[in-house]
Amino acid sequence: MAHAETTRVQTVIGDPVGENAPVPRAKLEAIFADIQSDLRYDHELNGCLNCGICTATCPAAHYYDFSPREIVQLLWTENLEGIYDAMQEKIWACAQCYTCAARCPFGNSPGGLVMLMRETAIKHRMESAKNVLRPFSRVMLKLISTGNQLSPDMINKDHFADWGPNISKVDAPLKLLRKAIPMPTLNTTATAWEVNLKTSVELYTIWEMTGVLKQLEGIDENLFDVITDIMDEKREDWKDFLADQEDGGKHG
Amino acid sequence: MAERFTGHGAEWRDSNLTPTEAKVATSWVELKVDKRSMLTQKDRVEDVRDAMWDLERDGEIVVHRVSDEHQPVMVKTLYGWDKKIPTQRLWHHKSCGQCGNIPGYPASLLWLMNKMDVEYLDETDQTSCTAWNYHGSGIGNLESLAAVFLRNFHQAYVAAKAQGLPEAYYYPLVHCGTSFGNYKEVRGYLIRSAKLRESVKKILGRLGRLVDGKLLIPEEVVHYSEWLHVMRERIAGMRELDCSGVRATIHPACHVYKMVPEDAIYDDKINGGNRLAVSTGIMQALGAQVIDYSTWYDCCGFGFRHIISEREFTRSFAIDRKIRVAVEEAHADVMIGHDTGCITTLDKNQWISKSGARPVELAVLADCQFAALACGAHPYKIVQSHWHASPTETLMEKIGIDWQAKKAEFVAYLEEIKTGKQENLYDPRRMITSGPGYIPIKAAP
Numbered sequence: 001m002a003h004a005e006t007t008r009v010q011t012v013i014g015d016p017v018g019e020n021a022p023v024p025r026a027k028l029e030a031i032f033a034d035i036q037s038d039l040r041y042d043h044e045l046n047g048c049l050n051c052g053i054c055t056a057t058c059p060a061a062h063y064y065d066f067s068p069r070e071i072v073q074l075l076w077t078e079n080l081e082g083i084y085d086a087m088q089e090k091i092w093a094c095a096q097c098y099t100c101a102a103r104c105p106f107g108n109s110p111g112g113l114v115m116l117m118r119e120t121a122i123k124h125r126m127e128s129a130k131n132v133l134r135p136f137s138r139v140m141l142k143l144i145s146t147g148n149q150l151s152p153d154m155i156n157k158d159h160f161a162d163w164g165p166n167i168s169k170v171d172a173p174l175k176l177l178r179k180a181i182p183m184p185t186l187n188t189t190a191t192a193w194e195v196n197l198k199t200s201v202e203l204y205t206i207w208e209m210t211g212v213l214k215q216l217e218g219i220d221e222n223l224f225d226v227i228t229d230i231m232d233e234k235r236e237d238w239k240d241f242l243a244d245q246e247d248g249g250k251h252g
Numbered sequence: 253m254a255e256r257f258t259g260h261g262a263e264w265r266d267s268n269l270t271p272t273e274a275k276v277a278t279s280w281v282e283l284k285v286d287k288r289s290m291l292t293q294k295d296r297v298e299d300v301r302d303a304m305w306d307l308e309r310d311g312e313i314v315v316h317r318v319s320d321e322h323q324p325v326m327v328k329t330l331y332g333w334d335k336k337i338p339t340q341r342l343w344h345h346k347s348c349g350q351c352g353n354i355p356g357y358p359a360s361l362l363w364l365m366n367k368m369d370v371e372y373l374d375e376t377d378q379t380s381c382t383a384w385n386y387h388g389s390g391i392g393n394l395e396s397l398a399a400v401f402l403r404n405f406h407q408a409y410v411a412a413k414a415q416g417l418p419e420a421y422y423y424p425l426v427h428c429g430t431s432f433g434n435y436k437e438v439r440g441y442l443i444r445s446a447k448l449r450e451s452v453k454k455i456l457g458r459l460g461r462l463v464d465g466k467l468l469i470p471e472e473v474v475h476y477s478e479w480l481h482v483m484r485e486r487i488a489g490m491r492e493l494d495c496s497g498v499r500a501t502i503h504p505a506c507h508v509y510k511m512v513p514e515d516a517i518y519d520d521k522i523n524g525g526n527r528l529a530v531s532t533g534i535m536q537a538l539g540a541q542v543i544d545y546s547t548w549y550d551c552c553g554f555g556f557r558h559i560i561s562e563r564e565f566t567r568s569f570a571i572d573r574k575i576r577v578a579v580e581e582a583h584a585d586v587m588i589g590h591d592t593g594c595i596t597t598l599d600k601n602q603w604i605s606k607s608g609a610r611p612v613e614l615a616v617l618a619d620c621q622f623a624a625l626a627c628g629a630h631p632y633k634i635v636q637s638h639w640h641a642s643p644t645e646t647l648m649e650k651i652g653i654d655w656q657a658k659k660a661e662f663v664a665y666l667e668e669i670k671t672g673k674q675e676n677l678y679d680p681r682r683m684i685t686s687g688p689g690y691i692p693i694k695a696a697p
Contacts, residue, residue, distance in 0.1 A: 039445050040394060059551050059573070063565050095558060095565075096387040097551035098433075102510035107294050118390030133389050135561035140391055147379030150352040162563060164603025166641040170632070170659070172666055179669050180662070181355045181636060183362060184680035185346070185374055192352035196377040198687045202403060202459050203379050209455045210396035219391070241688055 028080040034120045035075070035083070035113075044101075044112040048072045054100035054110050066093035068100040068110030075113060083117070088128045091117045125218045137223050144216065145230040147203045148192040152178060201238045204231045288526045291330060291513050299333055299514070300440045304469060307443060314463040316409050316470045322423045325482035327517045327529075335515065336472050337482045338423040342372045343408035347428030348380040349592035356636025357595065358427055360624035361476055362677045363634045367490055367627065368483065373415075373422055374678065375685050377407050383434035384593070388556035398438045398448060399455045405435075406461040406468050414685035415693065419463075425476055429591030432475040433511030439473060440512065475508060477530040477590035478517055480620055484537040491538055492628040493651045498540040498585050500622075501578040503598065504528045505591030506551045531590045531619040538626050543582040547573050553601070554593035567601040575602055576612045586615040586647050588622055599642045615647040616640065631655055632662035633675065 035041065054068040055061050061068070071091070074082040094114040101109035121129040133140070143149045152174060157167055168177060178187050185193040207213050217224040269277060307313045318324045322338035329335050342365070350357040358374075365372055382400050386392035405424055412421030426432045441448055449467060456462050480487070509516035509528045519529040522536070532542050553569030555562065575598060578584040589595045599616040617625075621635050631637045631653055637644045638659075648655040665675075684690045 038394070039448065040441065043441075057549070059553060059569055060555075060565070062573075063568065092557070095551060095553070095555035095569075097506040097555075098510040099506060099549070099551060102291060102513055105294060115387070115390065119393055122390050129390070132557075133391075136389055136557055139560055140385060140389060143380070143382060143385040144391075147382070148352065149348040149380050149382070149384045151348075152352050155353055160600070162567060162604040163600045163641055164606075166603065169638040169640075170663065170666075172663075176666055176669060177638075178355075179674060180633070180666055181359060182634065182675055182677045183351075183355070183359055183374060184676055184678075185376055185683050186351050186355050186358075192348040192350075192380070193346055193378075194376045194683070195379070196375075196684065196687050199377050199379055199407075202461075203400070205458055206396055206399045206403065206455060209458070210393060210399060212392055212396050215391050215393075238687075 022081075023084060025080075028084055031087070031120055031124055032078065032080050032083060034123060035116050038116045038119070040112060041116060044109040044116070045072065045075055046106045046108055048076045048106060048108065051105065053103050053105070054108070057099050057103050059097060059099070060093045060095050064090075064093035066090050068094070068114075071110050071113055071117075072108055087117050087121045087126060091121065092128075092132045119215075122215050122219050130219055133219055137220060140216065140220075141223060141227060142191075144207060144212070144227050145200075146191045147195050147200060151189070151191050153189045197234065197238055197241065200234050204235065288330070288518060297331065297514055299331075300443050301471070303443050304439075304471075307469075312449070312466065313469050314466045316405065316420060316423070316468055318423055318471050318474075319420070321421075327478070327482060328519065330514050330516055330518055333514070335478075335517065337474055337478050338425070338472075339479060339483060340370055341422050342370065342425040342479070343411055343422035344372055344374045345378060345404060345408065345424050345426045345428075345431065346374070346380075347431065347592045349384065349596055350427055353596055354592070354599070354618070354636070354639050356621055356634065356639060357592070357618045359677065360618070360621045360629060360635050361427070361480075363624050363629050364480075364483075364487060364620060364627065366677055368486060372425075372678075373411055373682065373685075375407075375411060375683050377411070377685050377687075378404050381428065381431035381434050383430050384556055386434075387430070388560070394438070394441060394448065395451055395455075397434060398442055398452045401435050401438045402442075402452060402456050402467060402469075403459060403461055405470050406456070406463070409463070409468055411685055414690070415682070423474070424470065425474055425479055427476050427592075429475065429477075429505040429508040430593060432473060433507030436473045436512040436515055439469060442467070442469065473515070475530075475590070477508065477619060480590075480623065481517060481530045481533045484534040487534065487623050487627065488537040488539070490627045493626050493653070495535075495538045495540040495626050495651055497650055498647070499543045499583060500535050500540045501543055501545050501582050501584040501587045502531050502535070502548065503552060503574065503587055503589040503594055504531070504548065505589060505594050508591055531588050534619050534623055535588055538623060540622075543584060545577050545582040545584070547577045550574060552589075552594040552597040554597040556593070559593070559597055566597055567604050570597050570601040571605045571612060574598055575605075575614050576610070579612050579614050584614055585650055586617060586622065588617060588619050590619050599640050602642055613643050615644045616642045617644065617647070625653065626651065630661070631658050633665060638662070 052069045058068050060066045091114045096111055098111045100111055174189050178189055188194050308315045318336040318338045323340040324336040324338050327335050327337055408422055408424035410419050517529045518525050522529040522533050535542050550573045553566045555566055559566045578587050595618050602613045605611045624635055629635055645655050681691045681693050
């Protein structure tokens with residue numbers, strides 16, 4: 001007997017016992033295997049009695065169709081279709097406050113598990129992850145290219161109209177206001193603090209060796225291109241500096 | 253029947269309790285959730301530092317110690333364990349959100365340190381912890397977070413060499429609550445997992461950031477609010493303004509005490525030992541009234557990704573679950589926090605409440621900003637209150653600050669800056685410790 005297509009899982013994945021082509025079982029298993037393979041998995045998931053204290057205290061559950069209890073249950077019962085479904089939208093509702101982890105009598109960390117699922121959604125280049133992260137791209141650009149997540153020039157009335165007129169209560173150019181901060185490292189506008197050139201170059205090595213650039217390429221190829229161009233430029237600057245030093249040139 | 257989307261499923265029905273019945277029904281929960289036992293009644297808790305010392309004995313790692321020269325003060329954490337808080341020779345691990353958005357936060361901290369002759373270094377050779385992006389986007393992974401942690405803390409270990417001083421001279425002091433929580437979590441995994449240590453060792457080796465060929469792990473991961481906490485009586489001794497009329501609510505930061513909760517400071521004399529001690533401790537020492545409110549346990553609504561790209565959640569949560577409760581229930585004059593995202597969220601997301609029927613507003617400051625104000629810091633030059641969207645002016649009036657006069661002084665100071673005059677908290681030459689712009693100078697006397 002064909003099943004009626006009424007549930008989210010059936011809509012998103014297809015009905016495993018119906019006529020619709022389901023997401024291949026192998027794909028669902030590969031996704032779950034990736035989540036489980038993270039060394040944090042066993043630390044974050046210890047068991048679940050469905051008490052729901054995590055959901056009762058969850059800020060995202062107030063506003064979204066999201067329940068940390070559901071996330072834990074899906075993983076605990078190895079509900080592969082449900083896991084795939086939750087990765088389409090629900091995992092992105094979590095506010096990452098870890099209130100659930102602090103409260104869980106079993107010592108589970110639903111928030112931590114959500115991170116493993118988000119990483120896996122990116123690894124599998126899910127369309128849903130790409131859509132969710134598109135408005136976040138300027139933050140990723142800033143962070144990966146400079147090591148600073150947020151910069152003063154990002155905080156302006158165009159980007160944050162709902163913050164009202166008081167982005168600064170003193171009306172003066174941003175550059176001047178930044179000079180009026182008595183910490184010389186903060187006299188910047190494009191980064192939160194002045195970042196040493198060597199620091200940036202070291203950070204790029206970390207991104208490369210840990211597969212972060214590959215993650216980025218899979219989720220936003222244009223952003224990846226922009227960032228790798230910036231990285232190349234800074235590495236050239238660093239090489240020039242080192243060559244200059246070897247030649248006994250002035251650098252200070 | 254109107255559609256409802258509660259997120260609880262189709263079987264969900266309202267209980268329709270009377271207010272009295274609801275009070276009875278929730279009182280048991282309230283009694284439980286406000287207690288420290290909520291966090292402590294669990295199995296499988298270990299002090300990861302025991303394993304850390306074992307690893308050092310086995311020659312696997314080097315531990316960056318909080319030494320006598322750092323003049324540590326001992327505090328108790330959730331389970332009554334000791335934690336060493338260094339008070340001298342500090343390396344400032346800045347917060348990108350604080351520096352980019354609320355710069356009076358770190359400036360106030362450094363100003364307090366200057367007042368107490370605390371030696372420190374604020375340098376450019378550091379990245380953010382990268383955890384804001386990680387928690388928001390999922391771009392990043394345990395290995396990258398661990399490598400960034402070890403790189404930055406190694407730099408703290410060697411930074412003093414640029415001033416002709418020995419390694420391990422400075423001890424890192426972490427400004428951001430998310431960095432603090434993330435670094436503690438990552439340190440735990442590094443200590444537990446040989447596989448993780450092996451993979452990041454290759455990276456740190458490539459960067460030239462091993463000590464004697466080994467990974468460097470800090471004995472303690474220390475948050476600035478912990479430094480402020482142990483210095484609270486000395487800071488109270490410098491107080492110039494009367495804070496006794498101030499009704500303060502505290503917002504404890506999730507990543508400070510819900511992540512790796514066993515490392516958070518609790519003190520039986522503060523909040524009966526049932527809640528995090530930092531921030532409440534300094535506010536009480538300064539003579540302010542700390543007022544309770546029912547949603548103290550809630551997060552701020554920051555959400556990492558949400559504050560950038562899903563802002564309806566952030567502002568609704570900040571207004572309805574925090575600011576409105578603090579104003580209407582506690583009649584607060586200020587909400588005090590100790591983390592980057594919380595201060596930003598709670599401070600910036602009030603104006604939009606004017607679009608509704610019940611607008612609400614409340615001054616929001618970090619604990620060190622309030623402490624600096626109370627000790628006579630300039631509200632604009634140091635505390636940089638002009639970056640705060642919330643009504644800090646009302647609070648300033650309450651503690652006797654003529655903010656209009658101070659603001660006029662600051663505007664005049666901006667004109668001086670145009671002519672090249674600039675006041676700094678330290679010698680700018682010290683901020684670059686290598687590479688372009690580095691000037692070898694001795695440590696400040």
